[in-house]
Amino acid sequence: MTVELDYEEYDLGNLTWEEADVAIDEADFMVLPTGAIEQHSLHLPVSVDTLRAENLSRVLVQAATDRDLSMIRLPTLPFGYSEHHMTRSGTLTLMPDTYQKVVEELGASVAQHGAKRLLIVNCHGGNNAPLKLAGDRLQRDHNIEVYLVNWTSFAREQLETRFGPDWSHAGEHETSVTELYHPDLVRTEKKEKQQRKAKFNVRQYTWYTDLAVQGGRGDPRKSDPEFMEEVVADTTDRILDALEEDLAQPVDGVHTLEQAPNSN
Template sequence: MTVRLDYEPYDLGGMTWEDAETAIPDADFVVLPTGSVEQHSLHLPVTVDTLRAESLSREIVEAAPDHDLSMVRLPTLPYGYSEHHMNYPGTVTLSSDTYQQVIVEIGESMANHGAERLLVLNCHGGNRSPLKLAADRIQRDHGVKTSFVHWTDFARDRLKERFGEGWGHAGDHETSAIELFYPDLVRTEKKEPQVRKADFEARQYTYFDDITEQGGLGDPTQSDPEFLEEVVAETNADILAALNSDIDQE
């Protein structure tokens, strides 16, 4: 299930308005997990980024009290900016302007309910530019301190050490993540090294099928969910430490 309904006490989705009235302003961070619905080659479902956002945000919120932080988790936003994958069936995209505005209006809603800080926890690369612009608007127009965390940025060095340079879209890393959290959704028999059609040095590709045969990058046969479980714990601790450091500088 992309967005779980077995809510934990920290999930806004399970709160009444009376619960939310105190939970939102009392939290150190309101957390918005962001993903996408887009092709992930032949062996992974289109919801990979949303599934990652769902699971990783839960792990971060559950670990937060060990770092003296309290968090309220918003429902995962499943759709993102994925226009570059639209040549593959099953991809659903919002325009960059629409997506940016959706994020701003979520931030505005949280501001109206007394949120002090918003953490946007992102798991889709295509969302990065509109999310950064949305964070600017939320902070400048609505007064909510906004942290934008692209989860993979905090894990990048560890992932490179294990998987090398080619572990991108639907490759070693993302296959490991789905095998860790949702193994039944992996078409194991269709895992194969992804064929790179082009590797432009200056030109921006138009659509993702300009650069890949199957739809992915890297080698999903090299996936390692046990290793990734360690990376998740270490990376989430780093993210929480960074959030604390930022609070100390306010």
């Protein structure tokens, strides 16, 4: 199953409209997990990023209660911007302007119902640019604070220390996460060192297959789900620390266009 339907008490999908009315008003954050459906080499399913978003956001929302932070989790958005993977079957993509609009409209919906803050927990790098633009529009047009967390960025140093510099797409990291939460979805017999075609310094690639033979990076044979469990716990703490620090920052309030400070 790509998106878990075994709802917990903190999931919006578990609530009636009356219960949601109260929960949204009381929540510190509405949480939108974002993933993707795209090729992940020969040994991982196309749902990896969505599975990561589903599981890692669940851990985050559960841990937030220890910090007296109340979070309501929206259903995971399974589709993202994955055009660069479209040379391999199974990849589904929204175009960046479509994806941006989808996130804006979801954010506007919760803002209309009284949500104060939207926390986006993103688990796919291709989503970063449209999510940033969607967050800008939501804050400027809908009076809701947006917190954009790219989960892997908070784990990067720990992952590089353990796996080296080339652990990203379908490599040690994502294989370890999938083995931690959904080991039955990993084609263990297909795990092999990923071969690179090219490694550009400043040139943009057109398709991901310009860079990778099988479709991934690193060496998934070196995956370590037990280590990944530590990374998930540590990264969750780092994200919650960052949220608490941001919540403590002074805020001047909402500016109209005429009142907005000079951005030069």
